[in-house]
Amino acid sequence: MTASPIPERFKRHALQPEEAQRRLLARVGRLPAETVALSQAWRRRLAEPIAAPHPFPPFRRSGMDGYALRAEDVRAASAGSPVTLEVLETLPGGTAPTRPLGPGQASRIMTGGMLPEGADAVVMLEMTDAMERGGKPFVKINKSVPPGENMAGIGSEIREGELLLEAGRLVGPGEAAVLAACGYAQVSVFRKPKVAVLSTGSELLEPSEPLAPGKIRNSNAPMLEALIREAGAEPVLLGKVPDDADEAEALILRGLEAADLMVTTGGVSVGDYDILVDILARWDGETLFNKIAMRPGSPTTAAVRGGRLLLALSGNPGACFVGFHLFALPALRAMQGVRDPLPFRFPARLAVPFPKVNAFRRYVRARSEIRPDGTVWVAPTGEDQSSLMTTIVDADCLIEIPPLKEGYSAGQPVMAVRLGERS
């Protein structure tokens, strides 16, 4: 092969977003597990499935405040003709019965209490009258009950060994309750992915710096830091570099060593100062893709070096935001054991016309709304062309607009990608 006269940066082949996601995810492995205390497991993902270690409830539990008894003893009981039973003991929650019931016997029991041997039903307190006879406690039962009434049998809620939580599941309030109930004071979760962030661009200032002519403050790094935390990962902030390929390359190599995913912003277009393009053209890494048939973020680029991933996002805040959701987030989910890590998509209707003609698929930052008739509508949060951060602030989804020769009218059915993390 002879060297091509066309510069490498112009020879890009555009992939469909799905193909780019597929290529990226093919290179992502699950991270190792680690054990943490239950209270530290919040917002982590389970490394192992959780099965019920014993049946729930683990004993025959009263569902009422009343008397545990033998249903056959009160078969004929009624308000007019009550049945009198001897009361053996009182069983509040947390107390093991000490005396099995024989014929004609009952025990006072509270909601959640453990039924004594011999009992097979509970009569609620309101259907009874306590009394004493010869200094001993008795109770009049004014109602018959079928066997099993007002009680939960062993395993009636959950059978022993039943799968309760799948591996990869996010630990939220319900999961914490299940883990505690199953005796997991320690939980095996996937290690948090480390994500290094480097911003490139000579125009960037730190948030603390005063404005200067031609400069803007770097808003992508703080945005990515929050997105990375939302994804259950740990940001490693490498700061910013001017448009200098050597300086950037040194930091990228450092980030690839320190992190499971290296994310850069800026420098991926085809301009004279797009240094990521230069770095990828000369280094010994493998480029997975460098052009995607979508807007914004068409020059979004991914590469692998030494088994570590580099995702080079556009410096435009809107494109950076979309690129993170479509590519970084699925990778971080996959590292944490999520079986279907791709973004969650939902059908909706377009609340306003979208008159723009598209040669490529567009991901439009949008807000969803449920109307009184229970239908979901989505409306762009601002002008799609704009790089406004304000269109990111209000967005809770991205409308997918396919390539269009004529625009869409309001009411058009569309698909949208939900933003934010999910279980």
Next chain:
Amino acid sequence: MTASPIPERFKRHALQPEEAQRRLLARVGRLPAETVALSQAWRRRLAEPIAAPHPFPPFRRSGMDGYALRAEDVRAASAGSPVTLEVLETLPGGTAPTRPLGPGQASRIMTGGMLPEGADAVVMLEMTDAMERGGKPFVKINKSVPPGENMAGIGSEIREGELLLEAGRLVGPGEAAVLAACGYAQVSVFRKPKVAVLSTGSELLEPSEPLAPGKIRNSNAPMLEALIREAGAEPVLLGKVPDDADEAEALILRGLEAADLMVTTGGVSVGDYDILVDILARWDGETLFNKIAMRPGSPTTAAVRGGRLLLALSGNPGACFVGFHLFALPALRAMQGVRDPLPFRFPARLAVPFPKVNAFRRYVRARSEIRPDGTVWVAPTGEDQSSLMTTIVDADCLIEIPPLKEGYSAGQPVMAVRLGERS
């Protein structure tokens, strides 16, 4: 007044949930603000509104890679009759122009670069041909452009002083980007509410303890811990106490001193061992409500003592979960400056019949689904009567079922409460 012969615990007046929420929120104040670094502001709520400190963009910014020029100079330009301009300098992003344009002059400019004085438009690179004449750089412009083309004027995205983020807003990725762009390296946020958690019940084991007859592991405390963290608050775990009113009262008083909200679970019914009822009957606090016309969680109780709030939730995990969302979460949102802190409700359709007759409003743990036609449907995650934690794990909403004389059929329009935090 003479003492009533009816025990206090039976003299409860049931409030509608809205009235109970109103009484509780009337006693909630905003917490003081504190200043944190931007990277620590994630998931905190803003204590002050954020207005644009300067216009965006703060300078006239090129939207293209090309040449900044004076539109009037190229009014007659076309491919067949290009106009040649002298090139003064090159302006990558982040560079302040050093030379204003005079007639017949242009400057090479990159996307995001600052337009020089005199320039009023940008022609994209593809419509130009660079050349040299007498050792000096010139460019042929093959297209006319109107003034303002391919550039963003000062303040064209955001005007100086424009409100960007309201106080009480949750700091997520978009908010972090806006704060950074506005120069907020430090952010004023509301202090995190401290929420003390005490579980009552002689039946409770720690997650680390082996099962014993009549005992169950305490799943409410870990669940509440996660719910409190999700609400942006800080849990203060006081452990568990058996059904002993003196022991519980001492811990509750300690919790009220240490925290902005004290949450207990269990002991709120009318049984013999319902110690919270005893404590509230004898202490010097003020009871806001102790019965709500709803299921589950009708004995949910709230009180105030020394300006601090006590919320006594049911020990049943499902009722505890519902009570937290309806009462604790709005209080925690209000403490953090959220203007409308009540749960977000949305219209949907019932996916399955709900045949049960209700004397009171029911909050049924459920999962929502958007069908291909863009309509929202909700289905209970399990049997409503059950205390199964598994119905909590899968729930993303609570269906509100009003008092019904006949059940609902599938397809019935209903309202549902969305679970989880929102901006």
